[in-house]
Amino acid sequence: MLEMHQVVYRRQASSFELSVQRLTLKPGITLLVGPNGAGKSSLLQLLATACFPDSGIIRYDGLGVERDLAAIRARIGFVPSGVELYEQMTVTKLLRYFAELKGGLAAGELEWLIESFHLGEYRSRKIKTLAQGVRQRVALAQAWIASPSFIFLDEPLNALDTLERLHFTRFVAAHSRSRTVVVSTHEMNEWEAWADHVLWFEDGIPYFYGTVEEWTAGLPVSVWTGSVVKGGHRRFAPGQLLHILPEDDRDELRVLDEQCPGSGFEPALMTLEDAYFIRCRSRTGLAYR
Numbered sequence: 001m002l003e004m005h006q007v008v009y010r011r012q013a014s015s016f017e018l019s020v021q022r023l024t025l026k027p028g029i030t031l032l033v034g035p036n037g038a039g040k041s042s043l044l045q046l047l048a049t050a051c052f053p054d055s056g057i058i059r060y061d062g063l064g065v066e067r068d069l070a071a072i073r074a075r076i077g078f079v080p081s082g083v084e085l086y087e088q089m090t091v092t093k094l095l096r097y098f099a100e101l102k103g104g105l106a107a108g109e110l111e112w113l114i115e116s117f118h119l120g121e122y123r124s125r126k127i128k129t130l131a132q133g134v135r136q137r138v139a140l141a142q143a144w145i146a147s148p149s150f151i152f153l154d155e156p157l158n159a160l161d162t163l164e165r166l167h168f169t170r171f172v173a174a175h176s177r178s179r180t181v182v183v184s185t186h187e188m189n190e191w192e193a194w195a196d197h198v199l200w201f202e203d204g205i206p207y208f209y210g211t212v213e214e215w216t217a218g219l220p221v222s223v224w225t226g227s228v229v230k231g232g233h234r235r236f237a238p239g240q241l242l243h244i245l246p247e248d249d250r251d252e253l254r255v256l257d258e259q260c261p262g263s264g265f266e267p268a269l270m271t272l273e274d275a276y277f278i279r280c281r282s283r284t285g286l287a288y289r
């Protein structure tokens, strides 16, 4: 359990302020979403103890940084965005090095990490010789060293290819049950099947924290899919149109509306991204029509 209480954090070099009155993050995968500059990376850096609040308290299973910083850090895995790794080290040496910082590797742990993150063929290669996506896999692998209770991932899918994204999201899902995993992302679709909670940040403030069911419920409009003749999408306002899939002589539409927009349309399941779109428009007072 991760608790924040009256936390305020100000960026020295900008006027940005993060403010969280009270927030308790539960185990499982929390998707941290919000626009550019909302404060997602800042929040993850705070949670990972890479920086500290100006005021307020963060508790990790009851532990606080003022007395238990080393013990807390030993229980955290963190992958910042744009992480830079030691270029001259080999993959194996780098993972061993990170493990040393956390008290050493358990039996079989190195092999498990190398296998889980598909790093076998790169184990003896220096970081500087690796493709971006492979470097990212090394960065992600180190976050699981010592089986941390808290894992913070800042846009972890960056640079991963399509198959590795699928593999990684499944891996996180399989290894998040007893952990608190917070994932900052702009790619909600790829986490759709695996997310447990959503945390929506705007202007340094949490606007929503709840289960994915709560995130997609109680919204002012519904999602509909239907097929229209070519050009038929023009009767919808731009704010209503979520997706146009061109077919031979018709278009398949995905639209927002309070009621069924016409014959040929049927209700569609609301995705996390649909709900994000609706909530952002509602917050800023933008109409759908």
Ligand SMILES: Nc1ncnc2c1ncn2[C@@H]1O[C@H](COP(=O)(O)OP(=O)(O)OP(=O)(O)O)[C@@H](O)[C@H]1O
Pocket (backbone or CB within 6 Å): 011, 012, 013, 014, 016, 034, 035, 036, 037, 038, 039, 040, 041, 042, 043
């Ligand atoms: N190192 C820094 N020094 C000063 N200000 C910073 C620094 N990093 C970020 N900021 C500012 O803090 C605010 C929040 O940035 P942050 O990177 O946390 O947002 P974000 O939600 O992660 O954005 P994005 O989706 O673009 O990654 C922004 O106004 C940004 O300009």
